[in-house]
Amino acid sequence: MPRDVLPLRRNRDFLLLWSGSAVSMLGSNASGVAYPLLVLALTGAPGDAGLAGFVALLPQLLFQVPAGVVVDRVDRRRLMIGCDLLCVGAIGSLAAALLAGRLTLPHILVVGFVEGVLAVTYRLAAASAVPHLVHPTQVTFALSRNEARARGAAMLGQPLGGALFGLGRAVPFLFDLVTYLVSLVALLLIRGDFQRAREPRAARAALGRREFVEGAVWLWRQPFLRATTLLVAGSNFLFRALFLVVIVLAADRGAGPATVGLMLGVAAVGGLAGSLAAPAVVARISLKTVVVGANWAWAALVPLLLVADEPLVLGAVYALMCFVGPLWNVATSAYQLAVTPDRLRGRVLGAAGMVAFGAVPLGSVVGGYLLSWRGAESTIGVLSGWMLLCALFATLSPSVRAEATAEAVAR
Numbered sequence: 001m002p003r004d005v006l007p008l009r010r011n012r013d014f015l016l017l018w019s020g021s022a023v024s025m026l027g028s029n030a031s032g033v034a035y036p037l038l039v040l041a042l043t044g045a046p047g048d049a050g051l052a053g054f055v056a057l058l059p060q061l062l063f064q065v066p067a068g069v070v071v072d073r074v075d076r077r078r079l080m081i082g083c084d085l086l087c088v089g090a091i092g093s094l095a096a097a098l099l100a101g102r103l104t105l106p107h108i109l110v111v112g113f114v115e116g117v118l119a120v121t122y123r124l125a126a127a128s129a130v131p132h133l134v135h136p137t138q139v140t141f142a143l144s145r146n147e148a149r150a151r152g153a154a155m156l157g158q159p160l161g162g163a164l165f166g167l168g169r170a171v172p173f174l175f176d177l178v179t180y181l182v183s184l185v186a187l188l189l190i191r192g193d194f195q196r197a198r199e200p201r202a203a204r205a206a207l208g209r210r211e212f213v214e215g216a217v218w219l220w221r222q223p224f225l226r227a228t229t230l231l232v233a234g235s236n237f238l239f240r241a242l243f244l245v246v247i248v249l250a251a252d253r254g255a256g257p258a259t260v261g262l263m264l265g266v267a268a269v270g271g272l273a274g275s276l277a278a279p280a281v282v283a284r285i286s287l288k289t290v291v292v293g294a295n296w297a298w299a300a301l302v303p304l305l306l307v308a309d310e311p312l313v314l315g316a317v318y319a320l321m322c323f324v325g326p327l328w329n330v331a332t333s334a335y336q337l338a339v340t341p342d343r344l345r346g347r348v349l350g351a352a353g354m355v356a357f358g359a360v361p362l363g364s365v366v367g368g369y370l371l372s373w374r375g376a377e378s379t380i381g382v383l384s385g386w387m388l389l390c391a392l393f394a395t396l397s398p399s400v401r402a403e404a405t406a407e408a409v410a411r
Helices: 010-045 046-062 064-073 076-099 105-133 136-167 170-187 207-219 223-252 257-284 287-304 311-339 344-372 376-396
Strands: none
Touching: 010 046, 010 076, 010 105, 010 136, 010 170, 010 207, 010 257, 010 376, 046 064, 046 105, 046 344, 064 076, 064 105, 064 207, 064 344, 076 105, 076 170, 105 136, 105 344, 136 170, 136 257, 136 311, 207 223, 207 344, 223 257, 223 344, 223 376, 257 287, 257 311, 287 311, 287 376, 311 344, 344 376
């Protein structure tokens, strides 16, 4: 890193964005756990809880591309401020109705959906802003810290949500509201620009079909990014299916709820460790090696779940898989941000996110049906075959093997 570049720990704007988002993510993870608990408490119907979860996740699939268009057309900082303000209003309405005893299921569904749309928009804007807040040589390090932030917020926020709900049904949502206010204040204190100077409004083309497909078309025409986006979808399918499989397999081997919780905690620590290790790893090996190596690591680790007799050994294998994930995420995200034009960043990230997220519900459904039909061990066999195909694709794909600019990723 050049001597005149300010270290991230002294980069005021990046630290404000990072810390504000960290607090907000903590609140979102806490309320995310509380949503199904609240629905169950109000209606007593597991189906309603499942519906609430589905509606809250639906924007991740439907609004990636539209949100990307907005991120590329408007001032990103103001957009993120608007997202936080609207989230405060949405969560505040839910908490107020709950305290007044007037909360209904449709109200919960609307708030969950609105918060989901705003979360997608905020995330795309924040990711697009990173290259403008840090030096190009620091992008990989900044992304690794963002990855650690997300994993740490999930690891702490989920048990916190359950504990807060135990204090009172409205408490986790009031906590979420406060965290959005903290994020809002942090954004207001940032001085730097989140994007390059935009064209005057009159010079910009009218919003049309081209605006919505331009990011996807650009992404598809980049062979390496096209291949890695498909591989991300493949690994997302695997991990979503494995989450349920690992829990069922541990229970089959005598693990109680406390042991399962400890096992998943070990896996979360593995993911956090991978996030912190990512800059050092990515700096020493090529992007192509990360892509191929990560897929082969997963292909080798999935079958080991079959021979892990003890739940904690099972958790250790799962933790190794979670350790590899951030290395992959940081390396590919840094490359994508480095090569994507700023005017397209929101739309390209949105298009890639839509493909990647589309595999998540599919993995959940397939994993669940395979468990019901064939059992945990047979399901692991099927998933091992799936991961082997992904590893072979990564190894043999000309788009991955011939990527000459992989070393150009900002480190």
